[in-house]
Amino acid sequence: MSEKPRHPPVTQFPVRDDHLMIAGRTVHELADEIGSTPFFVYDGPAIAKRVNQLRSILPEAISIHYAVKANPYPALVKDLCNRVDGLDVASAGELRLALNTSIDPTAISFAGPGKQDHELELAIQNRVLLNVESQGELQRIANIGEQLGIRPRVSSRINPDFELKSAGMKMGGRSTPFGLDSEQVPDFLAAVKDMDVEFSGLHVFNGSQNLHPDQIAAAQRATFELAVKLAPAFPAPMKTFNIGGGLGIPYFPGDKPLDLQPIADNLSQLLIEYSDLVDGVEVILELGRYLVGEAGIYVCKIIDKKVSRGKTWLIVNGGMHHHLAASGNLGQLIRKNYPVVNPDRIDRGPREHVYIAGPLCTPLDILASNLDIGTANPGDYIAVLQSGAYAQTASPQAFLSHEPAIEVYLPTDSAEATT
Numbered sequence: 406m407s408e409k410p411r412h413p414p415v416t417q418f419p420v421r422d423d424h425l426m427i428a429g430r431t432v433h434e435l436a437d438e439i440g441s442t443p444f445f446v447y448d449g450p451a452i453a454k455r456v457n458q459l460r461s462i463l464p465e466a467i468s469i470h471y472a473v474k475a476n477p478y479p480a481l482v483k484d485l486c487n488r489v490d491g492l493d494v495a496s497a498g499e500l501r502l503a504l505n506t507s508i509d510p511t512a513i514s515f516a517g518p519g520k521q522d523h524e525l526e527l528a529i530q531n532r533v534l535l536n537v538e539s540q541g542e543l544q545r546i547a548n549i550g551e552q553l554g555i556r557p558r559v560s561s562r563i564n565p566d567f568e569l570k571s572a573g574m575k576m577g578g579r580s581t582p583f584g585l586d587s588e589q590v591p592d593f594l595a596a597v598k599d600m601d602v603e604f605s606g607l608h609v610f611n612g613s614q615n616l617h618p619d620q621i622a623a624a625q626r627a628t629f630e631l632a633v634k635l636a637p638a639f640p641a642p643m644k645t646f647n648i649g650g651g652l653g654i655p656y657f658p659g660d661k662p663l664d665l666q667p668i669a670d671n672l673s674q675l676l677i678e679y680s681d682l683v684d685g686v687e688v689i690l691e692l693g694r695y696l697v698g699e700a701g702i703y704v705c706k707i708i709d710k711k712v713s714r715g716k717t718w719l720i721v722n723g724g725m726h727h728h729l730a731a732s733g734n735l736g737q738l739i740r741k742n743y744p745v746v747n748p749d750r751i752d753r754g755p756r757e758h759v760y761i762a763g764p765l766c767t768p769l770d771i772l773a774s775n776l777d778i779g780t781a782n783p784g785d786y787i788a789v790l791q792s793g794a795y796a797q798t799a800s801p802q803a804f805l806s807h808e809p810a811i812e813v814y815l816p817t818d819s820a821e822a823t824t
């Protein structure tokens with residue numbers, strides 16, 4: 406039996422005898438167990454491994470929070486709660502899910518513009534930390550707290566004057582619906598002082614899906630510098646300092662897995678340099694896709710195979726209604742293929758160039774174009790890797806009225822037993 410550790414950019418799953426292996430099973434075996442396609446499988450042990458790797462390399466003082474919107478599948482969130490220090494939510498629905506886990510409600514934070522009064526009430530009743538997005542929201546929070554007779558816990562969510570984009574670190578912020586512009590924060594903190602609310606700290610989220618350690622490090626440094634500038638305006642000592650996330654995963658040809666060491670080194674340095682600022686403060690990294698994205702696959706079955714004007718098309722039974730991002734319609738400017746494979750013919754045997762389309766009657770429903778793949782036929786499976794984050798719940802499931810995909814979570818304990 407030959408074992409290959411990875412098929413780029415697959416980083417979480419081994420390949421054995423040319424089959425992709427998930428928790429010791431081939432996709433065929435998984436499909437037989439699950440009973441129908443399409444499905445998502447989320448591999449708990451792969452997520453646990455990812456968290457352990459992070460913990461082993463990051464300074465011990467850094468807390469890790471999970472941003473639930475990346476993947477709110479309840480069994481996954483519940484299991485992950487045994488490994489992270491807190492959860493970040495962005496709606497009452499996510500908050501109810503978080504309150505239904507083992508996480509202490511005071512380790513839950515709630516961000517998002519447009520929080521409604523009923524959502525604020527639920528958060529305040531449960532002592533959840535509110536990342537406040539505006540002066541108006543602060544006023545509503547104070548009013549609701551007064552009605553409930555509970556002192557709300559608040560943090561200032563900041564729209565910084567720098568930005569971490571996949572293209573690089575940009576200085577000079579932009580206008581957004583998220584948070585308070587950094588220049589508005591001193592006035593906001595003065596208002597916090599005057600109201601019957603408990604000041605917790607700052608929340609700075611400056612970007613997502615970045616694969617450049619130097620840029621992430623620069624953004625983290627700028628975040629600490631911003632906090633130092635604002636510190637004289639703090640109405641009480643800071644308790645929590647949420648420095649955002651931004652850690653990316655490789656999706657496309659040429660993407661390289663993020664090197665964590667320089668990020669960890671930089672954070673260690675910042676904790677020393679800014680010890681006056683962060684002494685006794687919980688410094689939090691909030692991560693979504695970095696924790697779960699690589700641990701999920703999406704599997705469809707090939708229904709038809711045909712040639713149109715010289716191009717070979719595989720028509721599969723899943724597509725953009727389950728996985729908008731893989732179809733290229735979730736924010737990509739130029740469509741690029743996700744890593745899509747024939748899970749039973751990874752490297753060996755005949756190959757072909759194909760286009761893969763889902764069943765929806767729209768030309769947007771494409772899972773791969775001009776893809777080199779191990780030859781596959783109707784009845785075979787295709788697997789979309791890197792599908793553990795922003796997949797089913799970030800997709801237009803009702804479009805064309807197909808069934809949702811089945812979701813399966815392989816928990817850390819039982820899956821370990823089967824590998």
Ligand SMILES: *Cc1c(COP(=O)(O)O)cnc(C)c1O
Binds near residue numbers: 474613650652
């Ligand atoms: C979406 C989001 C995250 C998670 O982003 P990832 O790219 O999945 O790590 C973290 N924090 C906030 C405030 C978010 O909105």
